[in-house]
Amino acid sequence: MTTPDPVRVAADLRARLGAPRLGLILGSGLGALADEFSAAVRVPYDEIPGFSTASVAGHAGALVSGTLEGVSCVALQGRAHLYEGHRADEVAFPARVLIALGVRGLIVTNAAGGINPRFRPGDLMLIDDHINFLWQNPLIGPVRDGEQRFPDMSRPYDRDWQQLAERCALDEKVRLVRGVYIAVLGPSYETRAEIGMFRRVGADAVGMSTVPEVLVARTAGVRVLGVSLITNPAADLSPTPLDHAEVIAAGEAARLDFSRLLRRIIREAAPELV
Numbered sequence: 001m002t003t004p005d006p007v008r009v010a011a012d013l014r015a016r017l018g019a020p021r022l023g024l025i026l027g028s029g030l031g032a033l034a035d036e037f038s039a040a041v042r043v044p045y046d047e048i049p050g051f052s053t054a055s056v057a058g059h060a061g062a063l064v065s066g067t068l069e070g071v072s073c074v075a076l077q078g079r080a081h082l083y084e085g086h087r088a089d090e091v092a093f094p095a096r097v098l099i100a101l102g103v104r105g106l107i108v109t110n111a112a113g114g115i116n117p118r119f120r121p122g123d124l125m126l127i128d129d130h131i132n133f134l135w136q137n138p139l140i141g142p143v144r145d146g147e148q149r150f151p152d153m154s155r156p157y158d159r160d161w162q163q164l165a166e167r168c169a170l171d172e173k174v175r176l177v178r179g180v181y182i183a184v185l186g187p188s189y190e191t192r193a194e195i196g197m198f199r200r201v202g203a204d205a206v207g208m209s210t211v212p213e214v215l216v217a218r219t220a221g222v223r224v225l226g227v228s229l230i231t232n233p234a235a236d237l238s239p240t241p242l243d244h245a246e247v248i249a250a251g252e253a254a255r256l257d258f259s260r261l262l263r264r265i266i267r268e269a270a271p272e273l274v
């Protein structure tokens with residue numbers, strides 16, 4: 001099944017949402033940030049063509065628009081994953097809709113396992129770069145309007161926004177580490193040997209999302225900032241078997257730091273989003 005035309009879906013949403021300037025994709029356990037929006041409008045995914053109902057615990061499954069720190073935002077509370085059986089273009093479709101709504105920038109967030117031994121559960125990691133170990137790409141197929149055939153990926157995450165985020169973390173006294181995110185297919189967690197390999201190829205954190213959305217944003221020329229919440233030590237560092245409940249609990253515990261940092265970043269980035 002092909003996905004609908006994101007421009008038409010966005011046009012239908014615009015009547016209810018207006019014209020948001022910043023898009024946010026909120027990962028496992030991090031959706032609560034959209035509950036802080038003022039003048040919020042919530043549209044459940046099952047009311048939007050082409051959106052898959054998010055089925056994983058910790059994912060609410062709604063598009064929420066509203067104002068945060070004076071910036072009109074639109075957030076995806078929960079996302080579809082490749083491991084649920086969706087194709088990469090289906091997983092990235094909601095991001096295409098945010099782009100069609102006219103957002104000037106996209107903040108992507110996720111839960112991830114810490115491969116770097118210096119990382120602790122609860123740390124926030126600024127995504128420096130990523131490795132697409134999904135071996136799938138939402139840009140496969142005909143080139144869509146406004147997208148490029150061969151987008152540059154030498155720096156997918158905006159350098160100025162990375163600097164801004166690091167400054168905001170210092171000011172807010174939030175520990176913000178920095179590293180490379182490797183996206184894997186899942187849904188099984190990794191073996192110790194796989195994590196050992198990922199560490200040797202330069203990855204600092206591992207998760208099962210985010211890269212498809214970043215690819216559609218970059219091919220459309222939209223600036224991206226990425227933040228991972230380190231929810232657990234990756235398989236070869238973990239004293240106990242990995243468990244999704246641990247991932248959700250870490251999201252809850254880090255919620256205040258995450259919210260403080262994100263709000264500060266949004267406030268400081270506001271002049272660039274006009």
Ligand code: HPA
Pocket residue numbers: 111112113114189190206207208231232233234235242247
């Ligand atoms: N591996 C993959 N994805 C994850 C992990 C992990 O350890 N933690 C949270 N998402």
